[in-house]
Amino acid sequence: MKAIVQHRYGGPEVLRLVDVAPAIPARDQVLVRVRAASVNARDWHFLRGDPYLARLAAPELGLRGPKVTVRGTDFAGTVEAVGAGVDHLRPGDDVYGEANGAFAEFVCAPAGVVAAMPGNLSYEQAAAVPLAANTALIGLRDLAGVRGGQRVLINGSSGGVGTFAVQLAKAYGAEVTAVCGPRNLELVESLGADHVVDYTRDDFARHRGRYDVLLDLVGNRSLADLRRATAPQGTVLLSGGGVSRGGSLFGPMGLMMRGTAVGRFVRQRVLVLTAVPSAANLAALTGLLESGRLTPIVERTYPLAEAAAAIRRLEVEHARAKIVLRVDTDG
Incomplete structure (x- = not known):
């Protein structure tokens, strides 16, 4: 073959x-x-x-x-x-x-x-x-427990995981803020985001304590920035990110390691998102896909x-x- x-x-x-x-x-x-x-x-x-x-x-x-x-x-x-x-x-x-x-x-x-x-x-x-939607599902449904009325920010909303995360957070009734570049603003708006932040013109981290759940899919901000934007008892989810710069020792794993260490000593939940594939999760996604709530x-x-x-x-x-x-x- x-x-x-x-x-x-x-x-x-x-x-x-x-x-x-x-x-x-x-x-x-x-x-x-x-x-x-x-x-x-x-x-x-x-x-x-x-x-x-x-x-x-x-x-x-x-x-x-x-x-x-x-x-x-x-x-x-x-x-x-x-x-x-x-x-x-x-x-x-x-x-x-x-x-x-x-x-x-x-x-x-x-x-x-x-x-x-x-x-x-x-x-x-x-x-x-499979991989992208399952990652978003585990992060928002299982780890963060997103529910109606919560404020969710997704940093990296126009990527593979991000486009599913925006739709899932909306399906769970959250108020969604999507962070992306200028050429993708219309895309994430079409997916249902309530607010869109153009990272070239605005900084989501300057809004202290605004979000109940912050899903970081980029790895381009410090842990302090991510925590600053998250409510005192909110949840920071760290998932991958990084770009190729010719090789790195830690890459996005460095942010995840810091998050794991700091998360033991603060009120906020700082969690590393590890997605494990399963047919059960695919079945849950199939229901959302066939109903039109996820595309x-x-x-x-x-x-x-x-x-x-x-x-x-x-x-x-x-x-x-x-x-x-x-x-x-x-x-």
């Missing part, structure tokens, strides 16, 4: 489209013929092995090169085969989910992270959902062979919402 692989750390130029042996589903696994796969910040972090500390922390990475060589996480496609113990999915089912190696014609995924695809979405739209935003699609260009678009050109790869069945 055709797959996008990397054997050394570097920029998008190290990626190659090559033939690799197709996977065979083991017990409790599903083999999916991939129709579309989306690009996440995770892909360029893993591509570059950046930050360097992640090479020690992430099981997919090694000190000198990646241990998992096929890139990609999010996918949507058709079940090709199932392993023993899988009884809720069968060949021919349209599904979506998360698994290492999604930038390929086929991917083998644990059945517990695969769910039936929303009936109102295309493969490209469905592939945009994936896809800025652009690329063929699988142009995965390097797609990652470059996300990493360097700061694409809005999601970038998706189309995976043709003929490779």
